[in-house]
Amino acid sequence: MSDVKKSGFDVKKLLTNSRIIVLIFLVAFLSLVTGGKFFTYGNFVNILYSISLTGIMICGATFAVLLGGIDRTVSGNAAVCGAMAATVVLAFGQTTGGAIAGLFAGLACGIVSGFFHGLVLSRFAIPAFLLTLATNEVLYGIVQFITGNQLINVMRCDFMNWIGENRLLGIPIPVYILAVCFVICYIVLNHTVYGRYVYATGGNRQAADLSGVPTRRVIVIAYTISGFMGALSGFVMSCMNKQASAAQAMGYENDVLAAIVIGGVSMRGGSGSLQGAMLGAVLIGVITNGLQLLGVPSIYHNLVKGVIIIVAIAWDMLSAARKSGTATNPFAGLFKSKKKVTA
Amino acid sequence: MAEKDLLFEMREIEKVFAHVHALDHVNFNVRRGEVHALLGENGAGKSTLIKILTGVYPKDGGQIFMDGKEVEISSRESAAALGIACIFQELSLVPTLSVYQNVMLGKEIAKFGIVNAKQERKQIQDLIDHYGFPVGANDIVETLSVAQMQMVEILKALATDAKLIIMDEPTASLSSRESELLYKIIHQLRERDVSIIYISHRLEEVFNLSDRITILRDGKNAGLVEKEHIVPSEIIKMMIGKEVSEATASRELKTSDAEPVLTVKHLTRLGAYNDVSFEVKRGEVVVLTGLVGSGRTEIVRTVYGADPYDSGEILIEGKPYQPKISRSVATGFGLIPEDRRTQGFSPLLSVTGNVAVTNYDKLSKSGFVNKANENTLGHEAVRLVDLRPPNPDVQVGNLSGGNQQKAVLGKWLTRDLKIMLIDEPTVGIDIGAKDEIYEIIERLSADGVAVLMVSSDIAEVLRVAHRILVMRGGKITKEFNNGVATQEDILMASSGFAAEEGKEADA
Incomplete structure (x- = not known):
C-alpha cells in the first residue's frame, strides 16, 4: 500500500519546504551577482567551515528544544571546556598526550554541566530559559576563575593545530567533526527508541509519562548530550583560535537558537528535525558568506542578517497560517488608515 | 415564518470548504428569551454555523436577520455590536485579575487613562446581584472554580448588553453540582429575556433545558423540535440517521x-x-x-x-x-487517561508516533527502531480502532475528538493486555x-x-x-x-x- 513512500526521499515534500526554496533562491541569486565567486566548491567548503562551531552546538541544543526546553549554556560549556582543555594542555607542555587529556577534561566539564541541567530540569518545574540564562553566567564566572581573565595560548600544540588548521581531501577537520556529530545525532533522533522518546516527551510529557516513557531520564540524557556538544565545539574553537579566552563563544547561544528556530523546530517542543535546524545554520552561513563576497562592510552584517531572519520567520508563520486556513492574517489592518469616512 | 418574537434568524446559510458543502442551505432562528439547542454529531456543521454567526468565518450564501433587519456579520466585533456573545469551551479570562477587572477588560471606565475602579466594581457587583451569581466582583479569577469562571464569561457577555449568548459545551468540565448551578443561571437569563444557543453532547441536559432543538446532519437541517414534542429516540435518529x-x-x-x-x-x-x-x-x-x-x-x-x-x-x-x-x-496494563488532550496523546505526532510509544519493547532491537515494524503497527492500530481517516500518518491533533480517543486506545490494543x-x-x-x-x-x-x-x-x-x-x-x-x-x-x-x-x- 505505502510502498511508494518507503524510498525515504520525497522530492515533493522537499520542494514545499519554504527553507529549501529560500536556500535555492539565495544560492541562485548569489551565484549570479557575485560573478562566479559564490558558486565554487571552495566557497561551499568555506561556508561549512564557518558554521562548523555553531553546527556542533546545534547537534546538542536541538535535543533540548525538541523537549520544549532550551539550552543557553552551549556557549558557557564551550568556554569552560576551552579553558579547561587549554590549562591541561599547558600543564602537559603542549604535547599530544596533554591535548588528548585536555580534550577529555573539557568534555567531562560539558557532560557534568549538561547532566546537572538535565537533573534539575527533569525534576523541577523551572523554565529552562531562566535556569540556563543564570547558569550560563555561572559558567562564564568559572571560566574567568580558570583563566584568571587572561588568554591561554596553545599555539605550539601540534594536535590542536592539526584540528584547527589541517584539511583532509581539501576539507577542514572541523567540518568532518560536524559531519560525524550530525550523523550520530541524526541517527539517535530518527532511528533509536531514545529519539522517539524525545519527541514523545517534548510533544506531551504527561502522555509520555503515562505511556511508560522514562521522561526524567530522557531529559537528563538530552541535556547531557547538549553539554557534551557545547564542550566539543569549545575545544574545536580553541584549536581554531590556538587559544582559550574568558569570553570564548560568548553570544553563540543566540546564533544556535536562531538557526534551530529558523530551521522549523517548534519552541514548544515535539516537532521539528535536526536536518531542519542544520539547514537553518546553513541558511545563516550562506547569507553571511554572500554579504562578505558582495563586499558589504561587516558593520552591516548583523543588521542584514537580522532582517533576513525576521523575513524568514514571518514567511514561515504566514504560510503555516495559510495552510491551516483558519488563522487570521497578522498583517490585517496593519496598513489600513485609521480614518473612517462617515456619511 | 414571520414570527413576531423572533430575535435572530439565519436563512439558507451556505458555506463551502474546498468544494465540500459544510453548510447546505441551513435555516436557524432564535426567539427572544429562549434556550435553543443545536444538536448534531461532530462534523454536522454546528461549529461552522456558530463561527459564521460570531463573525469568524464569512458565509458563502444566505441571509442573517437581527430584530427583523438584515445584518452583515463580518468580524467578532460586529457580532458583539449586534449583541451576540459566545462562551467558548476554552475560557478566555486573565487568571491573575479580579472578576470585575476581567469583565471590564477592554471597556474600562476611565478618564485620561485613569481607571475608576470604584465605579467599575460597583457596576459589576450590581450586575452579579441582579442575576444572583455566586461570585464576588473582587474575587481573583484563578481562585474560582471552573463553573464560576464560566459565570464570569457570562458576566462579560451581559456587561456588553448581549441579547444572544452562545454556550458551547459549557458543562463539559463541570461536576454535576456545578452543572446544576449553571442550569439555574440559564433559567434566570431566560427569564430576563436573554436568548441562549446551547450546544452540548449531554443529551439529557439538552432535553431538559431547551425550548426548541435544531438538529443538523451532514451540513443540512435534519429537524426542528419544540419542547413539547421532544422524544429522545426520535432526536437521536435525526442526528445519526439510524436507529440506536x-x-x-x-x-x-x-x-x-x-x-x-x-x-x-x-x-x-x-x-x-x-x-x-x-x-x-x-x-x-x-x-x-x-x-x-x-x-x-x-x-x-x-x-x-x-x-x-x-x-x-x-x-x-x-x-x-x-x-x-x-x-x-x-x-x-493499559490506560486511557481522564483527559485525553493533556494526558492521552501528543498532538503534533502522527498516529503511528503516538501508538508506537507504548510498543518499543517489541519494535526495537538494542535501542534501534525498526521502522518497517513501526509502520505496520501504525496500520494495524488504525485497523483495530477503525480510525477515520484510515491514515496512520495524520497528526493526532488534527483528528476529531472521537478519533483522537481511538488513537489513544490504539496505543494498547496491539499489546497482550x-x-x-x-x-x-x-x-x-x-x-x-x-x-x-x-x-x-x-x-x-x-x-x-x-x-x-x-x-x-x-x-x-x-x-x-x-x-x-x-x-x-x-x-x-x-x-x-x-x-x-x-x-x-x-x-x-x-x-x-x-x-x-x-x-x-x-x-
Missing part, C-alpha cells in the same frame, strides 16, 4: 466466576479514597461510577502507578504488586464514535481482558458494565452485581439517597 438501541435505560448484571486479575484490598490514600476493596476478574467490565471528585480517578491512577497510596494492598493474579508505570506497561484501565473515555465525543469505543471495550472483555472503567455517564455505565461500583466521598458505597440496575438506581446511589442499610449519609 434503547437498551441503555437499564441493564442485566451478573457476577463472573472467572479468576480475579486485579484485587484491591483496603486501599487508602488520605484525602482521596479510604479503605477501598474490590476485584476485577478475567473478561469482566467493572465500572466505578459516582460524582466527579469521589476518588474514582485516583484509584485507577494508583493501581497504574501514576499516584501513590498510603496503605492497603494490590494483587495482580493473586501476587502482590508494587505499582509503577513502567512495570505496569510491561505487566500488561491483562488489565485495561479506562477513565471517562467518551467525554466530548459524538454518538457514533462512542458506540465504536463501547464495541472496542466489549471486544477487549471478550478476549479475556479485565476492564476497570470510570464513568459519570449513566447511559454509558449501563451500556458496558458487568458490575457497577458506586463511589461517594472516597468510599465504595454500593455495588450492583446481580439482577437489573436502572438509571434511577445508580443516580440514587451516587447522590447518597440510597442509605437503605441504615447507614447515615456521612458526607
Whole structure:
C-alpha cells in the first residue's frame, strides 16, 4: 500500500519546504551577482567551515528544544571546556598526550554541566530559559576563575593545530567533526527508541509519562548530550583560535537558537528535525558568506542578517497560517488608515 | 415564518470548504428569551454555523436577520455590536485579575487613562446581584472554580448588553453540582429575556433545558423540535440517521466466576479514597461510577502507578504488586487517561508516533527502531480502532475528538493486555464514535481482558458494565452485581439517597 513512500526521499515534500526554496533562491541569486565567486566548491567548503562551531552546538541544543526546553549554556560549556582543555594542555607542555587529556577534561566539564541541567530540569518545574540564562553566567564566572581573565595560548600544540588548521581531501577537520556529530545525532533522533522518546516527551510529557516513557531520564540524557556538544565545539574553537579566552563563544547561544528556530523546530517542543535546524545554520552561513563576497562592510552584517531572519520567520508563520486556513492574517489592518469616512 | 418574537434568524446559510458543502442551505432562528439547542454529531456543521454567526468565518450564501433587519456579520466585533456573545469551551479570562477587572477588560471606565475602579466594581457587583451569581466582583479569577469562571464569561457577555449568548459545551468540565448551578443561571437569563444557543453532547441536559432543538446532519437541517414534542429516540435518529438501541435505560448484571486479575484490598490514600476493596476478574467490565471528585480517578491512577497510596494492598493474579508505570506497561496494563488532550496523546505526532510509544519493547532491537515494524503497527492500530481517516500518518491533533480517543486506545490494543484501565473515555465525543469505543471495550472483555472503567455517564455505565461500583466521598458505597440496575438506581446511589442499610449519609 505505502510502498511508494518507503524510498525515504520525497522530492515533493522537499520542494514545499519554504527553507529549501529560500536556500535555492539565495544560492541562485548569489551565484549570479557575485560573478562566479559564490558558486565554487571552495566557497561551499568555506561556508561549512564557518558554521562548523555553531553546527556542533546545534547537534546538542536541538535535543533540548525538541523537549520544549532550551539550552543557553552551549556557549558557557564551550568556554569552560576551552579553558579547561587549554590549562591541561599547558600543564602537559603542549604535547599530544596533554591535548588528548585536555580534550577529555573539557568534555567531562560539558557532560557534568549538561547532566546537572538535565537533573534539575527533569525534576523541577523551572523554565529552562531562566535556569540556563543564570547558569550560563555561572559558567562564564568559572571560566574567568580558570583563566584568571587572561588568554591561554596553545599555539605550539601540534594536535590542536592539526584540528584547527589541517584539511583532509581539501576539507577542514572541523567540518568532518560536524559531519560525524550530525550523523550520530541524526541517527539517535530518527532511528533509536531514545529519539522517539524525545519527541514523545517534548510533544506531551504527561502522555509520555503515562505511556511508560522514562521522561526524567530522557531529559537528563538530552541535556547531557547538549553539554557534551557545547564542550566539543569549545575545544574545536580553541584549536581554531590556538587559544582559550574568558569570553570564548560568548553570544553563540543566540546564533544556535536562531538557526534551530529558523530551521522549523517548534519552541514548544515535539516537532521539528535536526536536518531542519542544520539547514537553518546553513541558511545563516550562506547569507553571511554572500554579504562578505558582495563586499558589504561587516558593520552591516548583523543588521542584514537580522532582517533576513525576521523575513524568514514571518514567511514561515504566514504560510503555516495559510495552510491551516483558519488563522487570521497578522498583517490585517496593519496598513489600513485609521480614518473612517462617515456619511 | 414571520414570527413576531423572533430575535435572530439565519436563512439558507451556505458555506463551502474546498468544494465540500459544510453548510447546505441551513435555516436557524432564535426567539427572544429562549434556550435553543443545536444538536448534531461532530462534523454536522454546528461549529461552522456558530463561527459564521460570531463573525469568524464569512458565509458563502444566505441571509442573517437581527430584530427583523438584515445584518452583515463580518468580524467578532460586529457580532458583539449586534449583541451576540459566545462562551467558548476554552475560557478566555486573565487568571491573575479580579472578576470585575476581567469583565471590564477592554471597556474600562476611565478618564485620561485613569481607571475608576470604584465605579467599575460597583457596576459589576450590581450586575452579579441582579442575576444572583455566586461570585464576588473582587474575587481573583484563578481562585474560582471552573463553573464560576464560566459565570464570569457570562458576566462579560451581559456587561456588553448581549441579547444572544452562545454556550458551547459549557458543562463539559463541570461536576454535576456545578452543572446544576449553571442550569439555574440559564433559567434566570431566560427569564430576563436573554436568548441562549446551547450546544452540548449531554443529551439529557439538552432535553431538559431547551425550548426548541435544531438538529443538523451532514451540513443540512435534519429537524426542528419544540419542547413539547421532544422524544429522545426520535432526536437521536435525526442526528445519526439510524436507529440506536434503547437498551441503555437499564441493564442485566451478573457476577463472573472467572479468576480475579486485579484485587484491591483496603486501599487508602488520605484525602482521596479510604479503605477501598474490590476485584476485577478475567473478561469482566467493572465500572466505578459516582460524582466527579469521589476518588474514582485516583484509584485507577494508583493501581497504574501514576499516584501513590498510603496503605492497603494490590494483587495482580493473586501476587502482590508494587505499582509503577513502567512495570505496569510491561505487566500488561493499559490506560486511557481522564483527559485525553493533556494526558492521552501528543498532538503534533502522527498516529503511528503516538501508538508506537507504548510498543518499543517489541519494535526495537538494542535501542534501534525498526521502522518497517513501526509502520505496520501504525496500520494495524488504525485497523483495530477503525480510525477515520484510515491514515496512520495524520497528526493526532488534527483528528476529531472521537478519533483522537481511538488513537489513544490504539496505543494498547496491539499489546497482550491483562488489565485495561479506562477513565471517562467518551467525554466530548459524538454518538457514533462512542458506540465504536463501547464495541472496542466489549471486544477487549471478550478476549479475556479485565476492564476497570470510570464513568459519570449513566447511559454509558449501563451500556458496558458487568458490575457497577458506586463511589461517594472516597468510599465504595454500593455495588450492583446481580439482577437489573436502572438509571434511577445508580443516580440514587451516587447522590447518597440510597442509605437503605441504615447507614447515615456521612458526607
